[in-house]
Amino acid sequence: MLDYFLSFLILTGAIFTFIGSLGLVRLKDFYTRLHGPTKATTLGVGSLLIASVIFFSTRGTGVSLHELLITLFLFITAPVSAHMLAKAALHLNLDSLAKMPVEKAPEEKVKKVKKEVEEKTDEIQTDEKAAHVSSEEPAKESTPQNSNEKLADS
Amino acid sequence: MLEIVIPIALALVAAAIAMSFWRLLRGPSVPDRVLALDTLYVNTIALLVLFGIHLGSALFFEAALLIALMGFIGTVALSKYLLRGDIIE
Structure with a gap:
């Protein structure tokens, strides 16, 4: 047994x-x-x-x-x-059969960063108006890029 | 009964060792190979215990215990290395 x-x-x-x-x-x-x-x-x-x-x-x-x-x-x-x-x-970010969960930034932080970016762009625009600089176009191009980078960092 | 079963079990465990060895050689990524090593030492413990029952000697358990200890330390060290690029910081 x-x-x-x-x-x-x-x-x-x-x-x-x-x-x-x-x-x-x-x-x-x-x-x-x-x-x-x-x-x-x-x-x-x-x-x-x-x-x-x-x-x-x-x-x-x-x-x-x-x-x-x-x-x-x-x-x-x-x-x-x-x-x-x-x-x-x-x-090491190995491939997975299932979808990886996407990390979302909390909404408050996104709002805060957006506000900061808007303030910065306002500052830059007012500076340009005060200085009467002729090179307006490159400055305009650079501001949206900056805002994108900020959002990506957050 | 045991005389029939033990060789079958030994063959099954040997096949398991061969398969994890295949994964160790083949594994597409480094964590796969580490996992294969982990499985390999667990299978070795199973083989040693079976062999101990087959021969009727209790000498093999100390070896199995040592393999369990060293295998765990090896796995943790390797995954720590993959995680941080360094073992002792």
């Missing part, structure tokens, strides 16, 4: 380890690939280690629990490394 249970656990573990790597090979982009091997870590190695605990505990040499140490360590570290990898992938 125990033999059958152990065989079931070992087969489950091996199959899930296999499926995890299959996902690593077959899935399309990095973010979906990241999700495949987590099955191998938790279910696969987890059930293999439980099988090992039962196997070595029933051989008459006392309870053997140091396999649980590996399980615990893997369960703690797997999400941490997955998080770090996802952060690195986002930093």
